[in-house]
Amino acid sequence: MADTLSRPLRIPRLSLSLSGAVVAAVVLVALFVPVLFPVDEQAVDLAAKLRPPSWDHPFGTDEVGRDLLLRCVHGLRISLLVGVVAALVATVVGTAVGALAGALGGWADRVVMRVVDLFSSVPHLLLGIFVVAMFRPGIWPVIASVALTHWLSTARIVRAEVLSLRSRPYIDAAVVGGASRWRVTVRHLLPGVLPQAGLAAVLMVPHAIWHESALSFLGLGLPAHQASLGNMVQAARGSLLAGDWWPTLFPGLFIIVPTLAVAGLAASWRDRLNPRRRSELTL
Amino acid sequence: MTARLPWGPMARMTGRRLLAAVPVLVVVTFGVFALAAASPFDPAKAYAGSAGLGAGQGVLDQLGENLGTDRPFAARWWDWLTAALTGDLGDSASLRQPVAQVIGERIGWSLLLCSLAFALAVAAGTALGVLAARRRGGLLDRVVTGLAYALEAAPPFWLGLLAIWFLALKLDALPAGGLTDTGSDTATAGQVASHVVLPALVLAVSQLPWFVLYVRQGVGDALDEDPVRGARARGLSERTVLLGHALRSGLLPVLTLIGSRVPELITGALLVETVFSWPGIASATVEAATKVDFPLLAALTVLATAAVLVGNLLSDLLYGLADPRVGFDG
Numbered sequence: 001m002a003d004t005l006s007r008p009l010r011i012p013r014l015s016l017s018l019s020g021a022v023v024a025a026v027v028l029v030a031l032f033v034p035v036l037f038p039v040d041e042q043a044v045d046l047a048a049k050l051r052p053p054s055w056d057h058p059f060g061t062d063e064v065g066r067d068l069l070l071r072c073v074h075g076l077r078i079s080l081l082v083g084v085v086a087a088l089v090a091t092v093v094g095t096a097v098g099a100l101a102g103a104l105g106g107w108a109d110r111v112v113m114r115v116v117d118l119f120s121s122v123p124h125l126l127l128g129i130f131v132v133a134m135f136r137p138g139i140w141p142v143i144a145s146v147a148l149t150h151w152l153s154t155a156r157i158v159r160a161e162v163l164s165l166r167s168r169p170y171i172d173a174a175v176v177g178g179a180s181r182w183r184v185t186v187r188h189l190l191p192g193v194l195p196q197a198g199l200a201a202v203l204m205v206p207h208a209i210w211h212e213s214a215l216s217f218l219g220l221g222l223p224a225h226q227a228s229l230g231n232m233v234q235a236a237r238g239s240l241l242a243g244d245w246w247p248t249l250f251p252g253l254f255i256i257v258p259t260l261a262v263a264g265l266a267a268s269w270r271d272r273l274n275p276r277r278r279s280e281l282t283l
Numbered sequence: 284m285t286a287r288l289p290w291g292p293m294a295r296m297t298g299r300r301l302l303a304a305v306p307v308l309v310v311v312t313f314g315v316f317a318l319a320a321a322s323p324f325d326p327a328k329a330y331a332g333s334a335g336l337g338a339g340q341g342v343l344d345q346l347g348e349n350l351g352t353d354r355p356f357a358a359r360w361w362d363w364l365t366a367a368l369t370g371d372l373g374d375s376a377s378l379r380q381p382v383a384q385v386i387g388e389r390i391g392w393s394l395l396l397c398s399l400a401f402a403l404a405v406a407a408g409t410a411l412g413v414l415a416a417r418r419r420g421g422l423l424d425r426v427v428t429g430l431a432y433a434l435e436a437a438p439p440f441w442l443g444l445l446a447i448w449f450l451a452l453k454l455d456a457l458p459a460g461g462l463t464d465t466g467s468d469t470a471t472a473g474q475v476a477s478h479v480v481l482p483a484l485v486l487a488v489s490q491l492p493w494f495v496l497y498v499r500q501g502v503g504d505a506l507d508e509d510p511v512r513g514a515r516a517r518g519l520s521e522r523t524v525l526l527g528h529a530l531r532s533g534l535l536p537v538l539t540l541i542g543s544r545v546p547e548l549i550t551g552a553l554l555v556e557t558v559f560s561w562p563g564i565a566s567a568t569v570e571a572a573t574k575v576d577f578p579l580l581a582a583l584t585v586l587a588t589a590a591v592l593v594g595n596l597l598s599d600l601l602y603g604l605a606d607p608r609v610g611f612d613g
Contacts, residue, residue, distance in 0.1 A: 018345055018477075022590070115287065118307060118310060121307060121585050121592070121595075122584065123545075123546040123550055123588075123591060124312060124550065125549075125553055125554075126568065129553070129572045130315065130572070130580060130584055131578060132572070133542055133571075133572035133573070133575055134322035136575075136577070161520065168414070182354070206436065210438060213438055214550075214554060217438070217554070218554070218557060218572070218573070220569075220572055220573060233440065233444065236442065236444075240444050240447065241452070243448070243453075248441065249445065252437065252438065252441035252445075255437070255438060256437050260433060260436055262434065263436075
């Protein structure tokens with residue numbers, strides 16, 4: 001360890017394959033569970049309300065007797081949908097803005113970065129709350145509010161990457177070869193930026209889910225009938241105060257485990273993009 | 284510390300930043316008004332509340348005229364801005380109180396909660412970070428780092444609910460929420476002290492991972508550098524090397540970033556205050572949002588932005604102090 005040239009800390013292979021397996025499982029389950037288990041997750045069974053976890057109901061049942069495992073899976077599906085759409089929108093906007101600022105430079109760059117700074121100085125959840133409060137209810141205001149607060153980091157990353165690519169010889173070669181500014185940006189700069197933007201997008205999905213569940217928990221997110229993971233925690237408050245922990249515990253775990261798995265995957269992706277940099281998981 | 288602080292440059296930087304903050308705050312207020320104008324939200328209906336449901340359009344129009352909400356949003360924004368300069372932030376529709384009064388009554392409780400939680404997070408984060416950095420890749424490091432990532436991914440409201448279940452319901456050790464015991468109106472120091480523990484603990488835990496990971500990184504990197512090797516070569520004890528050399532140089536970058544944690548602290552406070560019914564400014568924000576109380580929500584958004592800007596300034600001042608090469612030119 002005292003060696004200055006010590007090898008960077010490697011993410012163990014086991015955790016990489018584990019992360020990959022979890023992410024794959026989450027995506028597959030969210031996509032296919034309604035096909036695999038065509039059971040109504042809203043089916044109420046008051047006789048079986050608030051049962052603790054058992055073989056019949058591995059996660060127990062909620063206050064009206066709905067199976068919590070099934071509800072968690074459906075909640076994950078909705079949260080994932082919101083998270084992925086929001087992350088896609090934010091990535092497209094962030095990449096476009098960042099590439100434009102980086103490629104144009106000069107005053108356009110300064111104006112764009114000022115706008116990014118401006119957005120960054122309002123706490124993101126608060127800005128999200130404001131947007132949702134004004135445009136409620138529905139799924140689109142939630143997606144818009146999450147996307148609105150998440151494009152900033154992508155714009156910064158893409159701009160920095162474009163600025164560093166701009167000084168590369170192959171760009172000079174393209175310019176000397178008579179390529180227009182538009183062509184240089186779209187054909188030469190953007191492809192070089194995509195891996196970083198893709199990494200940012202993947203890391204953004206758990207973050208977007210986190211935001212969505214926070215909004216839903218505060219009662220400002222998705223309508224109650226579209227039970228996302230945050231809605232489920234909100235609905236479980238009553239039974240928690242009566243001493244039943246399982247309706248609260250499991251939806252939260254469904255937020256944490258995929259987040260950790262994505263972070264693990266992203267860390268190895270980052271290693272590959274940047275082999276010299278020390279790999280540290282960051283969320 | 285015997286060295287004199289560079290008050291002059293620090294004051295100049297503060298002055299410059301305050302000047303730069305003015306346009307930012309003005310633009311934020313304008314954006315807030317523009318968003319509200321673009322939304323389907325009707326202030327007259329919000330003011331009338333449930334009484335507005337039965338009211339005819341004529342009544343609502345009259346109300347809108349009285350409130351001045353029938354005018355273009357730029358004019359309303361200008362009125363609000365000029366009134367705000369005199370300290371009049373309008374009236375909160377949901378709490379039926381002047382906004383300035385709402386902020387005055389609640390901001391103290393939020394500051395108490397946030398400063399307690401922040402101090403706790405810094406102290407515990409430093410301790411855990413040093414422990415983890417001592418042997419990177421070791422068992423303790425893996426446990427601490429893994430826990431930090433899990434806690435970072437965990438939503439604070441979920442942590443808060445589980446804490447209520449375990450510490451308030453199962454162990455009956457701490458009160459579950461609010462500021463005072465039920466049935467008592469006045470907040471005595473003892474009651475507040477026992478009620479603040481649980482929310483402060485949860486808020487601290489939600490801020491903890493960042494500190495742990497950064498201190499671990501800073502101290503761990505410092506342990507690989509020459510001054511530490513020199514200290515080891517001089518035969519200093521491991522304890523002196525770790526706390527006297529590695530921690531001192533490794534903690535600096537962390538301390539300078541503390542100010543930039545204000546947005547995360549506000550995010551955490553929004554969720555934790557709501558879970559614990561803490562009568563602070565963040566729970567008022569959530570309340571204002573659920574009831575579409577625009578005057579209150581707008582004022583609190585601007586206030587939070589100002590807090591972030593102050594945090595950034597603090598961060599840069601500390602950075603300049605900690606590393607004289609950076610200076611106070613920003």
